[in-house]
Amino acid sequence: MNVLTIPSQPFSDQRPGTSGLRKKVKVFQTPHYLENxxxxxxxxxxxxxxxxxxxxxxxxxxNREAIQIILRMAVANGVQRILVGQGGLLSxxxxxxxxxxxxxxxxxxxxxxxxxxxxxxxFGIKFNTPNGGPAPEAVTEAIFSRTQTIERYLTTxxxxxxxxxxxxxxxxxATIDIIDPVEDYAALMKTLFDFDRIHQLFNSGHFSMRFDAxxxxxxxxxxxxxENMLGAEPGTVINGKPLEDFGQGHPDPNLVHAHxxxxxVSGPKGVNFAAASDGDGDRNMILGHDFFVTPSDSLxxxxxxxxxxxxxxxxxxxxARSMPTSQAADRVANQLGLxxxxxxxxxxxxxxxxxxxxxxxxxxxxxxxGSNHVREKDGLWAVLFWLNLLAVKQQSVESIVKQHxxxxxxxxxxxxxxxxxxxxxxxxxxxxxxxxxxxxxxNNLEQYxxxxxxxxxxxxxxxxxxxxxxxxxxxxxxxxxxxxxLSGTGTxxxxxxxxxxxxxxxxSKQMMPTADVMQPLVSISTSLAEIEARTGRNRPTxxx
Ligand code: G16
Numbered sequence: 001m002n003v004l005t006i007p008s009q010p011f012s013d014q015r016p017g018t019s020g021l022r023k024k025v026k027v028f029q030t031p032h033y034l035e036n037x038x039x040x041x042x043x044x045x046x047x048x049x050x051x052x053x054x055x056x057x058x059x060x061x062x063n064r065e066a067i068q069i070i071l072r073m074a075v076a077n078g079v080q081r082i083l084v085g086q087g088g089l090l091s092x093x094x095x096x097x098x099x100x101x102x103x104x105x106x107x108x109x110x111x112x113x114x115x116x117x118x119x120x121x122x123f124g125i126k127f128n129t130p131n132g133g134p135a136p137e138a139v140t141e142a143i144f145s146r147t148q149t150i151e152r153y154l155t156t157x158x159x160x161x162x163x164x165x166x167x168x169x170x171x172x173x174a175t176i177d178i179i180d181p182v183e184d185y186a187a188l189m190k191t192l193f194d195f196d197r198i199h200q201l202f203n204s205g206h207f208s209m210r211f212d213a214x215x216x217x218x219x220x221x222x223x224x225x226x227e228n229m230l231g232a233e234p235g236t237v238i239n240g241k242p243l244e245d246f247g248q249g250h251p252d253p254n255l256v257h258a259h260x261x262x263x264x265v266s267g268p269k270g271v272n273f274a275a276a277s278d279g280d281g282d283r284n285m286i287l288g289h290d291f292f293v294t295p296s297d298s299l300x301x302x303x304x305x306x307x308x309x310x311x312x313x314x315x316x317x318x319x320a321r322s323m324p325t326s327q328a329a330d331r332v333a334n335q336l337g338l339x340x341x342x343x344x345x346x347x348x349x350x351x352x353x354x355x356x357x358x359x360x361x362x363x364x365x366x367x368x369x370g371s372n373h374v375r376e377k378d379g380l381w382a383v384l385f386w387l388n389l390l391a392v393k394q395q396s397v398e399s400i401v402k403q404h405x406x407x408x409x410x411x412x413x414x415x416x417x418x419x420x421x422x423x424x425x426x427x428x429x430x431x432x433x434x435x436x437x438x439x440x441x442x443n444n445l446e447q448y449x450x451x452x453x454x455x456x457x458x459x460x461x462x463x464x465x466x467x468x469x470x471x472x473x474x475x476x477x478x479x480x481x482x483x484x485x486l487s488g489t490g491t492x493x494x495x496x497x498x499x500x501x502x503x504x505x506x507x508s509k510q511m512m513p514t515a516d517v518m519q520p521l522v523s524i525s526t527s528l529a530e531i532e533a534r535t536g537r538n539r540p541t542x543x544x
Contacts, residue, residue: 020126056090057110288397
């Protein structure tokens with residue numbers, strides 16, 4: 001085996017977004033494009049030399065080729081040991097688990113999450129630090145800055161490795177271990193949840209569920225844990241085979257894209273409980289019979305009931321939510337005498353709070369919940385948490401959530417997405433809102449009185465780092481809110497997100513259709529931002 005030095009030149013567009021570098025597959029296939037980014041990781045994360053790297057992805061198109069490229073580069077850059085998921089597969093939370101369990105020097109995860117896969121679709125890459133979490137901004141900026149000066153990358157002339165057979169292999173001085181992608185993760189789940197009790201629930205004869213893996217990474221994990229370990233009936237996991245193009249679906253677990261499982265939990269023949277996860281297994285959607293749990297409510301319910309779950313029986317230290325996530329979790333924290341941290345969008349902002357033991361649970365409106373067990377959001381973990389809760393409480397999902405609203409008040413919530421709009425129009429719209437901010441406080445917008453209006457900035461309470469321009473917040477005196485921000489995960493044009501939240505403390509008014517409750521906030525938010533005039537759109541692409 002020989003180490004080769006290949007001359008290269010910078011690409012200007014390699015700054016990671018909300019979660020790593022995401023581009024069309026075709027962009028990643030441009031000669032040297034992937035290699036430059038990977039070399040920038042090795043050049044800046046110097047502990048990898050002589051250290052251990054975890055490597056895996058969500059199995060989407062180009063995953064296998066990328067794994068072979070990165071393996072050769074890792075060997076050439078002096079990585080001593082590389083742990084690779086069999087078949088090149090590792091869900092994002094499982095990668096985080098493996099990075100932590102074997103005290104490695106970090107991991108490279110290949111995924112574009114919930115974005116579609118295939119030759120014309122999306123691919124992505126991100127580096128996770130030794131705590132198992134997505135690299136914080138200081139690290140992603142260092143990687144980006146290195147990509148801007150890169151002149152060469154290192155690789156080897158070694159043959160492709162057989163990714164499908166578990167075992168230990170050597171290339172030069174490096175050892176490559178092809179590991180079972182599910183085993184370590186399943187063992188961790190067993191320490192957190194009462195598997196016997198969930199097993200009894202599945203065998204009670206009056207409970208059944210469906211889990212939609214959406215032909216993405218969680219299929220093998222869900223089959224092993226739900227069907228083999230917990231005794232759920234065969235067929236509980238649907239669309240369980242990971243496919244490179246996700247069966248031409250859009251592996252985003254929401255009411256629109258996971259419609260197959262929504263159907264199975266609806267109507268007189270519907271099952272009691274259903275869930276879905278995304279491309280790389282870190283997102284989740286929770287459904288009761290004819291009942292959708294918003295991700296914001298899911299976090300709040302988990303926080304209020306964590307003491308009932310084995311792994312959290314000693315109580316939780318604190319909670320964090322991303323800024324656009326509803327304030328339902330804040331109400332729980334308040335009652336428990338805990339702090340609820342409000343962070344910018346992006347799981348990377350939870351890492352320091354978890355490492356410093358300031359929080360135990362965290363979550364986002366974008367179908368993500370997690371805890372201190374790993375440093376990524378975790379789809380299947382959330383499903384097991386709910387299963388454990390159902391087994392303990394012996395209540396339906398709907399009655400648990402309605403009881404929660406009765407106790408804490410209901411934060412009605414909806415999100416409007418305007419996808420693929422013109423980038424400069426989107427930036428102009430955000431500037432326009434920023435200019436309006438000083439005029440808003442103490443004004444009335446229809447029946448709402450503005451309490452505060454700002455451009456959200458965050459100072460990390462652990463390391464003092466500052467993140468500016470994280471979204472426009474308009475808060476009203478009754479606890480309702482409008483939030484605007486531009487997505488950092490898209491690969492085409494810009495996506496404007498408007499997040500709306502209306503607080504209702506009165507139980508007699510908590511069963512209204514969300515769309516009706518939200519109507520005044522929808523009209524305020526669209527006219528304030530001059531959406532139609534600025535973007536040419538008279539309706540959003542997706543409403544969740
Ligand atoms: C990523 C991040 C999340 C974020 C989501 C949406 O999730 O890890 O923290 O909430 O993107 O971000 P945006 O609103 O900027 O598109 P994932 O599941 O895509 O990795």
